[in-house]
Structures are given as structure tokens and as C-alpha cells.
Amino acid sequence: VSIPSDVRAHLESVGVVDADVVDGAEVVVAPPTADAAASVLGIAGPAGTPVGFVGSGSRPELGGVIDHPIAMSTHAMADVIDWQVDDLTVTVGAGMHVGDLESMLEARNQTSLLPMIDPSRTVGGVVAEGSSGFARLKYGPTRDRVLEATVATGYGKVVRGGGRLVKNVTGYDLPRLFTGSLGSLGLITSVCLKLWPLPAVREMVAVEEAAAAYEFLYRPVSVLETEAGSFVMLEGSASDVSHQRDSIGGHPVASDGGPRLIDLPVTLSARIAPRNLAKAVELVVALDPSRWTAAHGVGTIDAGWGNLARDAFLTLRREIQQMGGTVVVIRGASVIGDVDPWGVTPSGIDVQRRMKAQFDPFNICNPGKLPGGL
Amino acid sequence: MPFVEELVALLGPTRVRHHPLDLAMFAKDAGIRSGTVVAAVLPETASEVASCVRIARKAGVPIVPRGAGTGLAGGAVPLDPGLLVVLTRMNTIESVDPVGRTAWVGPGLINLDLSRGVDHLGLHFAPDPSSQQASTIGGNVGTNAGGPHCLADGTTVAHILGVELVTPDGDIIVLGGEVPDSPGLDLRAVVVGSEGTVGLVTKVLVRLMQNAPDVATILVGFPSIATAANTVSHVIASGSIPAALEIMDRDMVQAVERFVGAGYPLEAEAVLLAEVTGTPESVMDATANLRAIATANDASSIRVAVSDAERALLWKGRKAAFGAVAQKAPDYYLHDTVVPRTRLVEVMTKIYEIGERYEVDMLNVFHAGDGNLHPLVAFDAKQPGMLERVRAAADEMVRVSIEAGGSLSGEHGIGIEKRDLMSLVFSEADLDAQSRIREAFDPDGVMNPGKVLPLGSRCFDAAGARLS
Numbered sequence: 001v002s003i004p005s006d007v008r009a010h011l012e013s014v015g016v017v018d019a020d021v022v023d024g025a026e027v028v029v030a031p032p033t034a035d036a037a038a039s040v041l042g043i044a045g046p047a048g049t050p051v052g053f054v055g056s057g058s059r060p061e062l063g064g065v066i067d068h069p070i071a072m073s074t075h076a077m078a079d080v081i082d083w084q085v086d087d088l089t090v091t092v093g094a095g096m097h098v099g100d101l102e103s104m105l106e107a108r109n110q111t112s113l114l115p116m117i118d119p120s121r122t123v124g125g126v127v128a129e130g131s132s133g134f135a136r137l138k139y140g141p142t143r144d145r146v147l148e149a150t151v152a153t154g155y156g157k158v159v160r161g162g163g164r165l166v167k168n169v170t171g172y173d174l175p176r177l178f179t180g181s182l183g184s185l186g187l188i189t190s191v192c193l194k195l196w197p198l199p200a201v202r203e204m205v206a207v208e209e210a211a212a213a214y215e216f217l218y219r220p221v222s223v224l225e226t227e228a229g230s231f232v233m234l235e236g237s238a239s240d241v242s243h244q245r246d247s248i249g250g251h252p253v254a255s256d257g258g259p260r261l262i263d264l265p266v267t268l269s270a271r272i273a274p275r276n277l278a279k280a281v282e283l284v285v286a287l288d289p290s291r292w293t294a295a296h297g298v299g300t301i302d303a304g305w306g307n308l309a310r311d312a313f314l315t316l317r318r319e320i321q322q323m324g325g326t327v328v329v330i331r332g333a334s335v336i337g338d339v340d341p342w343g344v345t346p347s348g349i350d351v352q353r354r355m356k357a358q359f360d361p362f363n364i365c366n367p368g369k370l371p372g373g374l
Numbered sequence: 375m376p377f378v379e380e381l382v383a384l385l386g387p388t389r390v391r392h393h394p395l396d397l398a399m400f401a402k403d404a405g406i407r408s409g410t411v412v413a414a415v416l417p418e419t420a421s422e423v424a425s426c427v428r429i430a431r432k433a434g435v436p437i438v439p440r441g442a443g444t445g446l447a448g449g450a451v452p453l454d455p456g457l458l459v460v461l462t463r464m465n466t467i468e469s470v471d472p473v474g475r476t477a478w479v480g481p482g483l484i485n486l487d488l489s490r491g492v493d494h495l496g497l498h499f500a501p502d503p504s505s506q507q508a509s510t511i512g513g514n515v516g517t518n519a520g521g522p523h524c525l526a527d528g529t530t531v532a533h534i535l536g537v538e539l540v541t542p543d544g545d546i547i548v549l550g551g552e553v554p555d556s557p558g559l560d561l562r563a564v565v566v567g568s569e570g571t572v573g574l575v576t577k578v579l580v581r582l583m584q585n586a587p588d589v590a591t592i593l594v595g596f597p598s599i600a601t602a603a604n605t606v607s608h609v610i611a612s613g614s615i616p617a618a619l620e621i622m623d624r625d626m627v628q629a630v631e632r633f634v635g636a637g638y639p640l641e642a643e644a645v646l647l648a649e650v651t652g653t654p655e656s657v658m659d660a661t662a663n664l665r666a667i668a669t670a671n672d673a674s675s676i677r678v679a680v681s682d683a684e685r686a687l688l689w690k691g692r693k694a695a696f697g698a699v700a701q702k703a704p705d706y707y708l709h710d711t712v713v714p715r716t717r718l719v720e721v722m723t724k725i726y727e728i729g730e731r732y733e734v735d736m737l738n739v740f741h742a743g744d745g746n747l748h749p750l751v752a753f754d755a756k757q758p759g760m761l762e763r764v765r766a767a768a769d770e771m772v773r774v775s776i777e778a779g780g781s782l783s784g785e786h787g788i789g790i791e792k793r794d795l796m797s798l799v800f801s802e803a804d805l806d807a808q809s810r811i812r813e814a815f816d817p818d819g820v821m822n823p824g825k826v827l828p829l830g831s832r833c834f835d836a837a838g839a840r841l842s
Contacts, residue, residue: 042838086611087714087745109613130555143560144532155838159807163781163799165712167529167744169518169567170781170788170799171826172808176531176563180555197613218587218653240655273552274474297475299554325553346558348539348547351815355559358810361836371557 003027003049003069010043017073022054025071032076034150034158034189041186042156044070045362052366053183055095055125058118058263061331062129063182063369064341074124077189080104082164089147089164091192094124110195113139117261124188130180134222134233134259137297139196143179148192151178154185154360164192177355183366184374185359199235204258205250207232211278213248214296220244223296225281226259227289233258259293264304266332270316272325274299283319287312299325310337317343342371377433378413381457384425389416389463400458402451403443404505405791406707406755409451414440414458420538420546420576423459427574428544430457431820437542438822439570441482441513444505446708447789449516449569453824459574461512467491468577474552475582476535481512481575485519488580497582500527503785504693512575518567520785522618522692523649525743527583529785531566536579539565539572542816551579564811569787570822572815586651589617590661591685594668595642595675599623599738602644603718605664605671606742609648610715612667614660618649619743620692626699626737626750633698636691639675646742647692695739696750703735703752707764711775712784715745724774725749732767746784747775773798788826796828805831 003011003026014036017028031037044051052068074095082091085108092101098112099119105111114126115133127149132141139145148162151174161174178188202221207213210230214223221233232250234241245252272280274297281294284303292303313336317327321343329341346352349372356363356374368374375383381390391400391414402408412435417423430437440450440460452458464480467488471477472495479488485506489498502521503509509519515537520529527533536550550562565572596602599621606619622630622645627638638645646668650660665676679685699706713721722738725747729736740747749771755761772782772795781799782792796805809832815821835841 046837084714084716086607086716088610089714130560140528140532141554143563144528153807153838155834155836157803157807157834157838159803160801161804161807163712164779165714165745165781165784167520167524167712167741167746167784168781169520169529169783169785170792171796171804172811173518173531173563173567174807174811176560177811179563180560184559197610197615199613218584236653236656237659240653240659243655244653269555271553271555273471275471275552299474299552324551326557328557342557344557346556348541348549348558348561350545351541351547351561352558354817355561355811355814358814359807370559374558 004047007043007047007049011040011070014040015076022052022057022071023060024065024067025052026069028071028073030073030076034152037072037152037187037189038156038158040070040072041152041154041364045154045156045364048362048364050364050367053128053187055122056097056120058121059125059129059330061333062341063366064333066366066368072187074122074189081190084164088166088195089192090195091148091164091190092123093190094122094188096123097121098123098126105195106198109198111198112193112195113145114142123191127179127191128181128183128188134224137223137295138219138221143176145194146175146179146191147194149175149178149188150190152187152189154362154365162192166194182369184356184370186365200237201241202233202235203241203245204253205232205234205245206230206253207248207250210296216248217244224259225294225296227292231258260291262291262293262302262304263331264290264306265335266305266308267330268303269328269330270301270303270320270325271328272299272301272320272323276323276325280320280323280325283316287316308336310339313339345372377429377435380429381413381415381426384429385415385417385422403445403448405446405448405451405789406705407448407451407790409453410455411452411458412455414460416460416463418463420540423540423574423576424544424546426457426459427540427542431544436820436823439516439574441510441516442484442508444509445513445517445787445789447783447787447791449787449789449825451790453790461574462510464576470495471552475584476552476579477582478577478579479511481510481515481578483511485509485511485514492582496585498585499580500524500533500583501530504696511578511580515566515575515578516569517785517787520741520746522620522741525619525741526615526617531563533581534562534566534578535581537562537565537575538577540574540576542573542818542821546576567787569789569826571812571825572821588654588657589649589651589685590657591679591688592648592661592664593638593677593688594646594648594673595639596644596646597672597674599644599722600719601671602646603722603742605646605668607715608667608671609664610743612663614663616648616660616664616743617651618647620647621645621740621742622692622695623738626695626739629698629702629737630691630695633701634690634694636687638691642674647688692739699737699750699752703754705753705755707751707753707768709747709749709768709771710783710786711747711772711780713745713747713775713778713780715743717778718742718745721747721775721778721780725771728767728770728774732763734764734767741784744784790825793826794828802833806833
């Protein structure tokens with residue numbers, strides 16, 4: 001597919017970024033506003049020109065590699081729009097880097113709890129992936145903190161859902177629908193996030209047995225198992241944290257200890273009911289990953305390899321699926337050798353298909369990224 | 375076969391209600407409007423629900439789900455003559471996973487019965503609407519219900535991991551589940567709070583929370599609403615989010631005291647009921663912090679419950695607030711707006727002014743921690759012109775909340791009651807997008823028609839051009 005001349009002329013007026021190169025795209029465009037993004041989609045749609053959305057570019061393969069003549073970057077929408085410090089809400093452009101957001105919030109003892117293991121990722125990218133950080137056990141997933149979303153839809157309109165309020169049930173839940181939608185319905189241009197106060201102390205503690213710590217502790221921030229051992233993240237006042245640490249016989253780890261970023265040629269995300277986590281960890285570890293992190297009480301195992309044989313991968317996926325779980329390829333489908341990134345068709349596929357068609361009637365927004373070929 | 379006979383053939387005569395007395399009873403929820411019910415059915419399985427849906431579709435009758443009927447926004451009131459699917463008989467805890475801390479439950483299970491049913495495992499269900507002794511989990515899902523303890527833990531949507539849904543086509547699908555982050559769009563989240571407009575929820579996977587090892591319940595009297603609200607703001611700004619922060623005004627305290635005798639300070643202009651939970655150290659620290667901030671804000675009395683019985687009594691006062699009002703007048707109109715917490719005092723001042731101007735009898739109890747206001751107007755609908763006055767005052771109270779950056783509902787839902795106010799909060803394009811969400815589930819508009827979205831919300835065609 002190449003870009004029709006009238007679409008290209010419109011892109012020039014919005015702001016083509018010649019310096020940026022995105023694999024699979026002829027042109028990279030960086031709209032400065034939600035209206036500009038919507039105008040591009042409004043013209044690309046009837047022309048049938050697919051558009052791929054790009055944040056920091058850390059997840060190009062998620063949901064599969066697609067052809068998109070136009071890549072739309074969020075980097076020109078990276079401002080703080082509205083930070084209500086006392087109301088614990090912040091509204092930011094989708095292109096803001098998570099690390100920049102967290103540094104800003106930290107100065108006022110607040111946090112968005114967005115995953116910080118890769119601070120160069122963008123807020124929009126993390127929300128569009130529905131990615132949650134290590135604090136999920138205690139604080140729930142990222143989608144529970146997206147209070148408001150402004151999006152440019154596949155039919156070329158700017159739409160806002162939710163509100164800049166910590167509690168609100170007014171209307172259908174557009175922010176949660178767009179969280180984790182992988183750009184399949186349109187581009188998230190800004191979000192309002194619920195913030196939390198930073199605790200006096202947050203500490204990573206090494207423990208002998210993660211499962212026992214999960215069972216024993218009252219609402220720890222996280223209980224993780226990794227290739228380098230088991231860790232519990234605790235928070236509270238200094239005396240509270242030290243009491244909790246002693247109660248499980250843990251010891252503090254150096255600031256560079258604990259789980260590490262998993263970004264290897266083959267990166268998988270296995271998801272399983274938490275009660276089946278130990279069994280699933282066994283299956284993953286048997287394939288000798290270079291790095292892995294399993295989250296107790298959550299049911300996720302992230303693992304990375306330099307290379308992984310196709311048969312081994314397919315066996316792992318089948319065994320995890322037999323336990324009701326899924327194995328998603330985050331990176332390296334081509335390294336493994338021609339495997340579907342999802343390996344499942346979602347339940348309610350008819351509704352999924354109709355929802356995609358409602359928001360992206362011309363099928364131009366990251367087409368094919370959702371499971372089930374949507 | 376005629377519609378009702380076909381339902382009777384499916385469910386038997388006792389589970390199909392169409393006697394005029396039954397129909398009159400089912401035509402109302404706890405709000406102030408009534409609708410028209412053709413028949414009310416009491417299915418016991420998802421496949422019975424699916425069959426009822428198919429029968430109704432064939433007859434061209436709209437379908438409205440209902441739980442205990444405690445909703446205040448008219449969500450379970452059929453506007454067009456409809457089939458009411460009452461899900462209260464599907465009320466069991468089907469399975470509990472103590473490791474993953476989840477349970478599959480029927481939609482008809484009463485909220486409080488869920489927490490009671492898992493208490494022996496040291497677990498509970500966090501959303502605790504004041505109606506929790508009567509309202510059902512399915513109804514809580516429908517409205518995305520809240521409650522005092524949603525301050526720290528979030529409203530119902532944060533506690534629903536999966537739903538079994540009978541679609542408007544009569545198919546049974548499962549959205550979400552025990553496995554985190556199901557691939558595909560998060561349709562589960564859309565079902566929660568959709569007020570029966572996308573299908574019928576026939577099973578719910580709930581997230582359960584650990585019971586806190588320690589808890590402190592604190593009752594503080596204040597000389598004004600402002601000093602109480604400032605205490606709430608300062609507590610949160612100090613870096614601690616308590617489990618609950620509730621404020622009641624003088625009139626509400628008087629009503630509650632006459633009703634339950636919880637020992638609330640009668641001389642106070644406002645009372646703050648706070649609860650902190652956690653490890654014993656964290657509870658001790660948070661209690662001391664709250665005490666210091668309350669004192670600095672001119673607290674007239676501070677009482678920390680010393681026993682479970684005293685704690686239960688203090689909470690009984692709060693939860694009985696709406697029952698207490700029934701003693702004052704036969705009818706009440708309860709608001710549910712939300713404002714940014716920092717605008718609380720300013721908005722409350724305006725709300726009192728509106729109440730005085732319309733000469734309505736108003737009492738206030740609100741979830742101060744998250745800015746969720748509940749001005750309650752007690753009245754007698756039989757008095758000529760009274761209902762109109764109450765409604766006009768209500769309309770103004772909503773508008774001052776919106777002007778302060780607020781929203782229509784924090785936990786009760788939109789239903790019919792606030793449907794036509796949606797355009798105060800959302801643009802035409804926003805409402806069109808919400809119509810699209812609904813249409814993806816229910817292209818023919820048979821589920822609870824006329825609720826949530828103003829008529830004519832769908833206004834753009836596929837290419838984004840305006841529909842004529």
C-alpha cells in the first residue's frame with residue numbers, strides 16, 4: 001500500500017518528521033494536537049491507508065508486525081496538561097516519557113505507579129499496551145488508574161471519556177476500553193491518571209520463598225520470583241517496613257538488585273491463574289530463559305531468551321493453555337519462526353469485531369494487531 | 375405461542391410473574407420513577423436467561439435486567455413495556471480460590487453475603503454500598519457501585535475480574551477471567567457500569583481482598599463543614615490514604631442519632647467518620663496523623679472505637695443514614711455528584727444556598743475522601759408542586775458540581791434519572807462514541823433501551839460525517 005497524493009499533502013500540513021524512521025512506514029507524522037491526529041485519520045480512513053502508532057518504539061512487534069505506510073508518533077504531544085497536586089490527578093500528553101513523568105511527580109512525593117522498568121517508554125504506549133508495573137499486586141493494574149482518555153478515533157473524531165476525578169461512573173468506560181487496545185480503535189492522545197502518595201520507605205527485600213511471603217504478608221507491593229531469586233517489595237514507615245521484613249526473614253537488596261528489564265530477542269509474557277503460577281514457572285524455567293520474572297498473586301511470567309526453538313515454544317504455549325493461560329509473544333515471533341503472537345482467539349470475538357468496526361470502520365488503525373486477526 | 379405462555383412453558387408458572395400486583399411492584403426501583411413491565415421472570419441458570427432473551431427478541435419486547443431493585447437512578451425501570459429479568463435466584467458463591475483470592479458468584483448474591491461467605495478465609499469484597507444488606511453483586515456490577523471503602527480500593531470495576539454475559543442475541547460468553555490481561559479488547563470493563571444495556575450478567579468473578587490485620591475507626595466532631603473537609607484534604611495531602619473518609623452534616627447526625635443512637639456528637643456542625651487499616655504499626659501512625667490534623671483544624675471531639683462492637687455501631691450510624699431520613703418524610707431524592715476533592719467546601723456552600731432558596735429539607739452525608747457528594751432532600755411527594763421544586767433544586771445542584779469540574783455520578787449510575795444531563799459533561803462526539811460502544815454489544819437496541827445515553831446520541835456515520 002502506498003500513500004495517495006491527497007493524503008500525503010495533508011500529512012505535510014500536519015507535520016511530517018523526516019528525521020524519524022519507523023520500520024514499515026513511508027512517512028512519519030507527529031501531530032501536535034488531538035485534532036491534528038484526528039484530521040490525519042479522517043483522511044487516511046476513506047483512502048484506505050493504514051496508520052501505525054508509535055510511542056518510544058519499544059514494542060514494534062507486539063500483536064505482530066504490520067504494514068502501515070503512515071507511522072503516527074506521539075512525541076509532539078508530550079506536555080503536562082493539568083496536574084492537580086492536591087487532588088492526586090495528572091493529565092499528560094501520550095508522548096510523555098514515563099521516566100520524566102515519575103521524576104516530576106516524585107518532587108511532590110507522588111507516583112503514577114506506571115511501570116518504571118523501562119523509563120524511556122511513553123505514557124501512551126504503556127496505556128495502549130495495558131502494561132502494569134510491579135506494584136500491581138497491591139495497587140491493581142494500570143487500567144484502574146486511567147481516569148480520563150482523549151483519543152483520535154479511526155473515523156477521525158476527537159473523543160473524550162471518563163473525567164479528571166478519582167471517582168466517576170458517568171457513562172460508558174471509554175478509558176478502560178482504550179487501555180490495552182493496542183491502538184486498534186484509534187490513537188490515545190492524552191490521559192488523566194490517578195496518583196498515589198509515595199510512602200516514606202519502599203524497599204526490595206530478598207526472601208527464601210516467594211509463595212510463603214505472599215501467603216503471609218498483608219498487601220505487600222509485590223511478590224516476585226526471578227532468575228536471581230525471590231523478592232518482596234514492601235512499603236510504609238521505616239519501622240513498619242523493618243517489622244514486615246523481619247516477619248518473613250528477608251534482607252534488603254542493593255538498589256540495583258531485584259528484577260531486571262527483560263528485553264531480549266525472544267521475549268514472552270505468560271499469563272496464568274495465580275494458583276497455577278508455580279506449575280507455569282516450572283514449565284518456563286525448564287526452557288532455561290536468560291531472565292524471567294513471575295508475579296505471585298497476579299499470574300504473570302515475563303521471560304526472555306537469546307533464541308528459543310519453535311517446538312519448545314509451541315509445547316510451552318500448549319501446556320500453559322491447557323491450564324487456562326496464554327503465552328503472548330512480546331518480541332521475537334520471527335526469531336522463533338513464524339508463530340502467532342497471541343495463539344488464541346478471544347471470547348466474545350463477535351463483539352470484539354463489532355467494537356473494532358465501530359471505532360475503526362476503515363480498518364486503518366494498527367490493523368491486525370488484535371488477536372483474532374482484527 | 376403468545377409471549378407470556380412461552381415464558382411459562384420455559385420456567386413454570388411460579389417463576390413468571392404477570393399478575394397486575396406483581397407488575398406494579400416490579401415497575402419501580404428505589405428511585406422515584408416507575409415504568410411498565412409486561413412480565414417479570416426469575417431464571418435460575420444462564421441458559422434459562424438466554425432462552426428468555428430469545429423469547430423476548432422473537433416477540434419484539436425489550437429486556438431489562440434487575441437485581442434487588444435498590445438502584446436510585448431508575449436503571450431497572452423499563453421505560454417501554456418490557457420483560458424484566460430478575461436475577462435474584464442466581465445467588466450462590468459457586469467457587470472460591472483462596473490462593474488467587476477470587477470467587478465466581480451468581481449475580482443475585484447479596485453484597486454482604488459475599489463478604490460473610492468468605493470471611494472464614496480472611497477475605498472480603500471491598501465495594502460496600504450503603505445498600506449492601508440488600509443490593510446484589512449483579513446490580514453492583516451494573517451500576518459500578520461504590521461505598522465508603524472505595525476511597526482506597528476503587529469502585530466495583532476494580533474488583534470484577536470476569537463476567538459471564540448473555541448477549542442480546544442469547545449467546546453466553548465469558549469476558550475476562552482468572553488469567554490477567556486477556557488478549558483482546560477489555561470488554562469486561564465496559565460491561566461493568568453499563569446498567570444492563572449490553573447484556574445480562576449471569577456469573578461474576580470477583581477479586582477478594584485480605585482482611586486487614588488491624589483497623590481503627592475514628593469519629594471526629596467539627597465546628598463546620600469546612601474544617602471537616604479541610605481535615606480530609608490535609609490527611610490525603612500528608613501522604614496517607616485512609617480506607618474511608620465520610621462526612622455527615624448536623625442535620626444528618628441528628629436524624630441518625632434519633633434512629634440508631636450511635637453516640638455521634640450532637641453539638642457538632644459536621645462529623646467525620648474515618649477508618650484506617652493495615653499493619654498495627656501503620657494503623658498507629660495513621661491514627662496519630664489524623665488526630666493531629668483534626669486537632670489543628672479545630673476538632674471539637676475525637677473518639678477512637680475501642681472494640682469491634684463500638685466500631686460496628688459507628689458504622690451503623692453511617693450506613694443507616696438513608697433509613698433515618700425515612701422518619702423525616704415519606705420520600706427522598708438522593709444526589710450523587712462528584713467534584714474534585716479540593717473544591718468540596720466551595721461546592722457544598724453553593725449546595726446549601728440552593729437548598730435554602732428552594733426551601734427544601736436537605737441533609738448531607740458524603741464520601742469526602744473522593745469528593746462524592748450525596749445531598750439528600752427529604753420531602754412528601756403528595757404536597758402539590760413539591761416534586762417539581764425538588765427536581766429543580768436537584769438540577770441546580772448538579773450544575774454547580776459540573777461547573778466545579780465535577781461529574782454526574784460517582785456510584786449510583788445514570789439510568790433515566792441523569793440521562794438528559796449527560797450533555798453537560800460530554801460533547802456530541804463523546805456521546806456518539808459511547809453509543810458506538812453500546813451498539814457493538816447491542817446493535818438492535820433491545821437491552822434496557824432509553825437508559826444512560828440521551829436519545830439521538832448517535833450522530834456520525836462511518837466516515838465521521840453527520841447523520842441527517
